[in-house]
Amino acid sequence: MSTLLSIEKRNAVLTTMAALLEQEREALKAINQQDLANYNGEDLAMEKRLLVDDAKVDGMILSAKQLASQEDPVGQIRYEFTHDNGMRISNKTAAFGTILIIYESRPDVTVEAGGIAFKSGNKILLKGGKESLLSNQKIVSLWHQALQENGVSTDWVEYLNYDRVQTQAFLEKPSQRVDLIVPRGGEKLIEFTKKHASCPVIVSGRGNNFLYINKEADLKKALDIIINGKTTNIGVCNALDKVLIDSSLPNWEDFGKQLVDELKKYNVEILGDDAFANATQIPVIENEEIWYEEFLNYKIVIGIVNSNEEAIAKINKYCGGHSASIITQNDAVAQEFMDNIDSAAVYQNASTRFTDGGQFGLGGELAISTDKLHQRGPIGLQHLVTNKWYIYGEGQIR
Template sequence: MSSKNSAVTSAVTREEERQEVLARAAAAKKVAPQVAQLPTPVKNAILLAAAGNLVERAPEILEANARDVAAGRERGFNDSLIDRLSLDKDRIAGIASGLRQVASLRDPVGEVLRGHTMDNGIQMTQVRVPLGVMGMVYEARPNVTVDAFGLAMKSGNVALLRGSKSAVHSNQALVEILQDTVVDHGLPREVVQLLPCQTHDSVQDLITARGLVDVVIPRGGAGLIEAVVTGATVPTIETGTGNCHFYVDASADVDKAIDMVLNGKTRRPSVCNATETVLLDAALPDADKLRVVLALQDAGVTVHGDVGELGGIGVEGAVQATEEEWASEFLSMDICAKVVDGVSGAIAHIATYSTGHTEGIAAQNADVLTAFAGGVDSAAVMLNASTAFTDGEVYGMGAEIGISTQKLHARGPMALPELTSTKWILQGNGQTRP
């Protein structure tokens, strides 16, 4: 009987959770038209006020974040996950700066994309409009909570946030500050809401809330993204993982190539634009191939690959790479290294293993650069630049929701324009169609 009662209690709890998600989604849907009509100056004022409030109330955020970090360490999180989870005063200042930057950007809502006057005198225009209720599913990055709010607000959307359990206290503190800010500006708290995250089922509740949620955007690891994309009945924009490659051609300035590889790998290895595989042109002198690998090892990076192949160019201490490692993100101080047959070999390897995020090349031969740019099918291609540059803020877009690796609606950094749809407005003076 005890077991039966336990099951009933669990079922009731599960149903209560589902009803809470749907109730919050319904509340978001109700306030969405109000947010969609907000004038640009009001949206900007909210964003600037939110930035100030985050900095002013940083002690609250840091106290909450410390609880999450301590719990994460207790659960055995690795260093890269702890880095993603952690906040400090500088990171909070950076998050606030992102909101200020979004406030300074052009409002996409109402922008006329195209239009003309029909032969019968009807004037038609296509304009940008908000998506509506924007659901976000993401992992242990508290900054995403604020980024999502900022971009949603500026683009006239309502943010429905499903963060991870590992960042629950941080997210609660951030959302409370954001809700207090919108209330101070005469808006309902439901403009931004945090969904329950105690079980994975709440994700499914969100991504199947057709009619209440207009779009869902997953941001996180491959498992999370795959679960959302395959399980959603709500339209989804896929933000893909970043198995990013960097190819060093025989024509490259090797010193600059090493700088770019190190920057892409070691600047912040836990982010999606980090370089995960370095490809070395077979025509590159072995001494230069070895220089690239030794530079990585000297920087504390563990090199994975074909141990025999790497040993043939003088590499010691390499780890035999698995098929899974060639195809996945490390998000740590690890990298795969492989010798390929020129730019065509690099393109072929990337086509096999890339997630379509960012690929880079070091070369001085213009034909090689052209071949790489045309042959690589990814959201971003870096010609003589580090993969670390794939970032909405670096692109001048302000804070981003993520990097879309799909080909419909949005591709690359998803900023303000990518968080809008369009509608056609036709204005006549009584015309009827024959």
Template sequence: MKLLNTETKNNVLTSMAEILDRKRDAIIKANKKDLDAFQIEDQALFDRLIVNNKKVDEMINAINSVRLQDDPVGQEISNRTLKNGLNIVNTTAPFGTILIIYESRPDVTIEAAVLAFKANNKILLKGGKEAYHSNIILEKCWHDALSQNGLSKDWIKLLHLKREETQEFLKNPTEPLDLIVPRGGERLIEFVKTHATCAVLVSGRGNNFLYVSEKADWSKAVNVIINAKTDKISGCNALDKVLINKNMPEYETKLEMLQQKLEQYNVEIIADKSVSQQLKTVNEVTQDRIWYEEFLALKLLIASVDNMEEATAMINKYSGKHSAAIITEDKNEALTFMNNVDSAAVYHNASTRFTDGGQMGVGAELAISTDKLHHRGPLGLKQLVTNKYYVFGDGHVRT
């Protein structure tokens, strides 16, 4: 796809915001068809599917936010002239064609496309069948915005492929692919990594941990745990595991207080052997694999640890390397924890629910990357470019 100037790209985004506002009733009506057809017993997936007036407003706000951001393409990273006279300029450049594969969430059809397009990338959207009607009308909105500004509809395109067809497309793409972003559970990620023939940037699962130090303010700990667990259970930044230092003052009493608070929010508690002996009414963990699970439900695993080193080791072994938090009043302890935990985002006395592009000041996000190469954390506009060297000479030859 050709390199577009900033004005042209922003004009498309202005048109898109206006179209979404004008067609909001039709969008919500199309979404209702998907909601009515939804037959899977998965509350998190259903929650992600819903489009209402608030969600349309969020889509429009995402588009306007990206429109107001600086164009990430053509930004100079470095510029130096060597002793031999060669001028070497390193600048940002588009990836080319990005494929994103995702489930439910029609808002991804907006946020992924607006980011990719502003960064001058073509984007292929492989949404889930549960959001078919929602995605169809949103793609039509994009095509109207592109057409109004004299651009090809190929910039933003939905792929309607079954699993076997997707597998074949990944192995033998019918058009050049430069980057694939699988946004979903481990099965989806493994499927893409197994079959893709180009770069894959993993938007990993959550399975987020929180460690409560013996030096914690207990009131802060409880408030953060409740927010991180119950604010939005379908979010990949929701809390799944809590590790509590058994050496804290009034440990048993505080455990019981936490249980009572969680039960007020209808949170199912499971626990390791030590905690389950203290909290008689909770189920004990019987299989190791549950430590690796992302719950996406009102469910929380609570375990005891002897110290921060044990907590850190458990987090690095079992977590999805997405977000992890420590609750402590000791800043040096917090920094040690944050330096040693292997996660894309680490928190001191704060909820994991802040691992989000908008909350972190990035704006709209394509995904939360748990990979270490290219970028880690929220993938915003500035992260959807690569780099390119421009070398200027005057008949230079290497000797």
């Protein structure tokens, strides 16, 4: 394990990184164009994540600067106790050691996730997708330059240019110690990582988010929130996939037709359960399995439920444990819904698109965890630590 770098060193590297990204902005965009040209373009969401334009570079720079300005997550005291025999006992946050991040197509992760891991005192191993190889290698070369300019060894940030077979071999028998693995991407990537990893894995990235329209909903809010959740960015895990409508909502059929008309303007494919399909003349779902699916596409499924309890049960059965929202003006109903939904983030009258480290004030995120251990939802700087007990004695024996 590498010796912990002082917080001053870590911040200096991040500040240098921000300056280098600005300095190399045009070169990075040009190299990214080569990655885009090499990509076959079969997946629209993937292509969107792969692109590095000025807005993405601005985001990377902001991320590095914000991380440099945040307080040190390592060494925070969580608990203190003085034993009857005089021993002083405290529990403090500690770095994991080495964190491996496996991700697909998003060069900005090389800065943001790498920066979060580095700021929290960890050595980082980055395993990006082949489609973003040139962009990632350029960004890693900037990491190395930032480390060197501050007199820090470049092995704090390493890029693993491995294919699937090499990755599997490394997961099963790492050639160096790895303390935590964070896969960011689709279900196949997560499954592959969990199957082969020989250390803890934080599962991130599966959405399949639900929105429930209660009978006391403000329908203008409901419409705006659904359109935002479904259409602003289809390729992200906080996008909306399913809508449930309370059958006690006055004239729900009229609202359903309005919702269908609005979604069609964005070319969203709409499927319904029997009740909703009959009322709005849209295609009916082929089977119940579709309720489990995350679409990452212009596609949505809408269904009717007969009570708040039915909505909660249905969401808990099918959702990915990521985000769920209730649209209602009744705060007591909202609270009951939020307390009983088994998801990392629960909303009243707001879009699921906010489940994001930056939006939650964490200054970015390493991943969005749908696991319950050791952290749920957006994993920011302050969560990317483990803990350690410090005991100070004067010769006490038990």
